[in-house]
Amino acid sequence: xxxxxxxxxxxxxxxxxxxxxxxxxxxxxxxxxxxxxxxxxxxxxxxxxxxxxxxxxxxxxxxxxxxxxxxxxxxxxxxxxxxxxxxxxxxxxxxxxxxxxxxxxxxxxxxxxxxx
Amino acid sequence: xxxxxxxxxxxxxxxxxxxxxxxxxxxxxxxxxxxxxxxxxxxxxxxxxxxxxxxxxxxxxxxxxxxxxxxxxxxxxxxxxxxxxxxxxxxxxxxxxxxxxxxxxxx
Numbered sequence: 001x002x003x004x005x006x007x008x009x010x011x012x013x014x015x016x017x018x019x020x021x022x023x024x025x026x027x028x029x030x031x032x033x034x035x036x037x038x039x040x041x042x043x044x045x046x047x048x049x050x051x052x053x054x055x056x057x058x059x060x061x062x063x064x065x066x067x068x069x070x071x072x073x074x075x076x077x078x079x080x081x082x083x084x085x086x087x088x089x090x091x092x093x094x095x096x097x098x099x100x101x102x103x104x105x106x107x108x109x110x111x112x113x114x115x116x
Numbered sequence: 117x118x119x120x121x122x123x124x125x126x127x128x129x130x131x132x133x134x135x136x137x138x139x140x141x142x143x144x145x146x147x148x149x150x151x152x153x154x155x156x157x158x159x160x161x162x163x164x165x166x167x168x169x170x171x172x173x174x175x176x177x178x179x180x181x182x183x184x185x186x187x188x189x190x191x192x193x194x195x196x197x198x199x200x201x202x203x204x205x206x207x208x209x210x211x212x213x214x215x216x217x218x219x220x221x222x223x
């Protein structure tokens with residue numbers, strides 16, 4: 001069973017288009033994240049949701065909008081795609097445990113986005 | 117603000133040699149630190165965390181609060197250890213990763 005899944009795996013699109021990446025976790029976790037990994041492999045958090053509420057919203061453009069219909073899903077919608085959006089996007093989930101060092105994050109396989 | 121620094125972007129060793137991947141952090145509270153690994157074309161996965169004080173795949177990491185470090189070590193590197201390694205610091209739903217170190221183990 002796949003713990004954290006993302007679709008699509010690859011996404012090639014033109015500048016200016018709007019696209020969505022879906023993420024689902026079947027671990028029963030209450031917290032989900034989106035990360036961007038750039039061409040230099042630097043991994044940076046974008047958003048964090050806890051029980052469907054936005055907790056962390058890093059300085060990402062407004063064109064990026066996360067949507068969490070329920071605790072098991074956190075989708076990423078991107079409007080007006082730009083060349084610089086090309087990257088691998090990782091979804092992750094964890095179960096908050098009050099800071100006892102048990103917040104292991106489980107990552108999805110990543111979605112490779114290429115904007116032409 | 118919490119910050120994680122991995123000073124080496126690239127690290128290359130020969131098979132059987134010891135390897136140490138450096139990680140330094142800045143955080144005002146009690147840190148919860150992790151090492152994640154990403155093998156080629158695979159998802160990011162947890163390697164080990166400081167609170168469990170375990171050894172995974174021969175790797176260990178000791179939290180040194182005095183030096184604010186959490187270096188990852190292995191006494192004898194193997195070719196299959198070649199991967200991207202990320203040090204991470206966790207606090208209240210916020211995980212901060214270092215820039216990553218690409219380890220290459222040559223035969």
